[in-house]
Amino acid sequence: MGTNKFKFLILFVVCSFSLISCQNKRMEEKYNWLGTVSAPQEYPMEVYKGAIIADDFSYGFDAIWGTQNTGWGNEGGTMSVETRLMEIPNKLEFTWYSLVERKFYTGKWDLDKEKINDLFKKGFIDQDNNKKTTYTNFIVGLAPKGRVVLWINGPGNQTEVGAFQAHDTIITKEKAYENAKYMLKEGFADRMLDDPSYETFKPEIRAKIKEQGYPNPDVYEIYRERYNWKPSVIVPEGGEWIDFGFNNYNGEQENLFAESLHNDTYQKRAVPKFCGFYWRDKSKNRYAVWIDSFDEKEIFDLFQKLGKEEKIDLVIKVNPDNTKASLSLKTEKQELPITKAKIRLSRKIE
Missing domain, CATH: 2.60.40 (Immunoglobulin-like)
Known part of the structure; x- marks a missing residue:
């Protein structure tokens, strides 16, 4: 093989690797994102354990999140993590206690990474500053009967990116980790739901439940x-x-x-x-x-x-x-x- 041909072959191989590397970089674009939890106002949920998982990062949830019922689709609190760019997550796992149903639910699911990545990449214009921006939060929605919805949100925009079904599970006081044992104490759900001093419900929501009962659990699918x-x-x-x-x-x-x-x-x-x-x-x-x-x-x-x-x-x-x-x-x-x-x-x- 002539020298020129050999040089051309080396150049071709190097360019090919560069192209693959560039493509991978494009595919694995990274973003700054956090996670939070949402649950209906009438159906408070107690976070036990969970994670939004990317290849290079895992955003975790545990009992420190406590009772969540900000309203369906509304953000709960967020835990700050070290600010850095993360890959788009590909898995969600979550275990929680549904106070009204007196049940634990759990599940692990694959996320549509490609769909989520496309939405992050496309982004939207923020009306406040007229600049292109994108999503910054994943919101894990926990509904009765073990229904789970995942949304992404940013200024003025929120989009559903997945809906999943968890199955009920049994967690005993002996099996629970130390910080979550309070959920297994006798009468815990009764106190949280019935004792107004716990302020689990806003007064108008408590009055609505008293008058109309709890919403049909299937409504979150409707x-x-x-x-x-x-x-x-x-x-x-x-x-x-x-x-x-x-x-x-x-x-x-x-x-x-x-x-x-x-x-x-x-x-x-x-x-x-x-x-x-x-x-x-x-x-x-x-x-x-x-x-x-x-x-x-x-x-x-x-x-x-x-x-x-x-x-x-x-x-x-x-x-x-x-x-x-x-x-x-x-x-x-x-x-x-x-x-x-x-x-x-x-x-x-x-």
């Missing part, structure tokens, strides 16, 4: 059902719709503005729980509208009536001085009024 919908705000002539932020019952959250608002179209989304937006009138005065809450039964009944195959507009029509707004769900064939939502409207914002 919340995940998706419909093909988009927001549609109608402001007075000459006005401008500026943005639209909303949380859905399944714990997801979106914030549309500028390009994302302009390009928004029908997407498979869960039923909305809260939304709010700003608009300007023809004189450039700015106003805000907040739908603080929909009536759960009404909004689910209306979406179910229209069905998952229809393109649905969530229509919010604002009157000229921002003192009234009418709401409806609309398809090509019909329009159904939403009458029980709690709406707040601002005065002119200087």
Whole structure:
């Protein structure tokens, strides 16, 4: 083999390794992320042990996290760890005690690393500073019957990236590690649930449970059902719709503005729980509208009536001085009024 050919072969091999190395680096892009726990307000969960696991890092949970029930999809606390860039996790494992059900649940699951990596890489624009950013937290949702949902979130955005099923397990006082033995004390769940001095529930949640009982445990699966919908705000002539932020019952959250608002179209989304937006009138005065809450039964009944195959507009029509707004769900064939939502409207914002 001639010298030139030999040099070319060496160069080819080196370039090939460099290319593979570059590809691996691209694939294994690293991010700064933390973890937290979410549970329904009515179903407090006691963290026993868990971890969000990447090849180069494991974010752990144990009994120090205590009782969690910030609301489905809402962040709990976070434990600070040494700040560094981590790979996207590929596994989740979790064991917890469901106080209402008096049961321990446990499970280990593989995560869709590729899907999560793509979402982190794509990121989104932060409306507050108009700069591209990405997700910073993993939220482990613990629901009755051993249901687990994993979300990722960042400013104004939260996305479901996995749903799993745990199985019940038995942990005895003898088997439990020292810091978790309190969960096995006789009457622990009763005290946490029934004694108001423990403040496990907010007073309004305690009153709601007393009046209506605990929610149907299957509702956290029903919340995940998706419909093909988009927001549609109608402001007075000459006005401008500026943005639209909303949380859905399944714990997801979106914030549309500028390009994302302009390009928004029908997407498979869960039923909305809260939304709010700003608009300007023809004189450039700015106003805000907040739908603080929909009536759960009404909004689910209306979406179910229209069905998952229809393109649905969530229509919010604002009157000229921002003192009234009418709401409806609309398809090509019909329009159904939403009458029980709690709406707040601002005065002119200087």
